[in-house]
Amino acid sequence: MINRKYEGSGVTDVSANVPQIVIEPVSDKRGRAAFVDLGRAFSERLPHFVPQIRSEQIELVDPDKNPFFSHARVQLFIAKQDGRPVGRISAHIDELALAVPAQQGFGPGTGFFGYFDAENEAVARALLTAAEGWLAGEGMTRVLGPVSLSVWEEPGLLVKGQDHAPMVMMGHHPAHYAAWIEAAGYARAKTLYTYDLDISKPFPPLVQRIVQSGEKNARINVRRVRKQDWDSEVAIILGILNDAWSDNWGFVPFTPAEVAYAGKKLRPLIFEELNMIAEVDGRPVAFMLTWPDMNAPLAKIRGKLFPFGWITMLRWLRFPKGAGMRVPLMGVLKELHNSRLASQLAFMMIEAIRHESNTKFGSVRGEIGWILEDNQGMVAIADTIQSKINREYVIYERSLG
Structure with missing residues (x-):
């Protein structure tokens, strides 16, 4: 002992x-x-x-x-x-x-x-x-x-x-x-949980009908993130995030300094076609971010930028052809939670990103997550687009009393 x-x-x-x-x-x-x-x-x-x-x-x-x-x-x-x-x-x-x-x-x-x-x-x-x-x-x-x-x-x-x-x-x-x-x-x-999905083919007919219905609604506009207005776009996204997640388990708000830090770090991974903001009556109410999987080129260069790894990374960042795509964050303003509109906006954004990922970048695999096990709304969306749990993470707890 x-x-x-x-x-x-x-x-x-x-x-x-x-x-x-x-x-x-x-x-x-x-x-x-x-x-x-x-x-x-x-x-x-x-x-x-x-x-x-x-x-x-x-x-x-x-x-x-x-x-x-x-x-x-x-x-x-x-x-x-x-x-x-x-x-x-x-x-x-x-x-x-x-x-x-x-x-x-x-x-x-x-x-x-x-x-x-x-x-x-x-x-x-x-x-x-x-x-x-x-x-x-x-x-x-x-x-x-x-x-x-x-x-x-x-x-x-x-x-x-x-x-x-x-x-x-x-x-x-x-x-x-x-x-x-x-x-x-x-x-x-x-x-x-993280969910794996095939993005080489359209989503099920139910999702397609929901998306088509939203596209006919003049009040809804799903647009790309504008990289030339990156600072203001980040402020919009983080504002929605802090509101949308404010009641979630484990939520801690981003500070202004963290917003600036994250925005600077993530900018090279942002491709306008892969990141969406949804507006209703001209007001941003939802977003979905997607990052090409930078781990693929990092594995090739063994995490070393020098002497020549930086060339591989620069080429990949210009156009990450065939990259896996990860959706790390999405959010809908809390006032819309539990509404049909919230799920419709989510499906519209994810379908727009799926289409661009596949047709422009040649991507065939996507991953969503992480998602809390009891986040019923996101679990339902993941199930509806026929994605499957591929990774499971656990946060443990212990009393110090």
């Missing part, structure tokens, strides 16, 4: 039979780089993993560059055994998440862990204990995870779907992590 103690410098596992596990807090630029590189090393062991661009991964954990840190407290930890890094984890507190009503999943006393990687179950337990100890020391009474770092970035642990590569901005984790987290006393708080 392993004994544990939490000290100011971290958690130490003491055993007569195994090397000591020491959990070290990360506190500087060099440590953050080591934290990212350790995660990359773990990812390289996984079938179907896609290496990401290292500098962008480091930026996400840099408090001077990621605006998430303006409303969050974050502590990164690295586990070492005989001086060798064997795991990592983050512990963080989002002030905006603390302010949302508890019935929406977060709320007062809720902290998070994320960026979870471990060489074995003993290391996993020591890392979770360290994160829990830090959160408890900051006054938290409950922990959710993995969430890395924001719920808008990579929420949840992949528990089904390791047999194929993830699309852009989707996590990819070994199946055995789930057992280690559950053995540490965690239970499922929420399950998130």
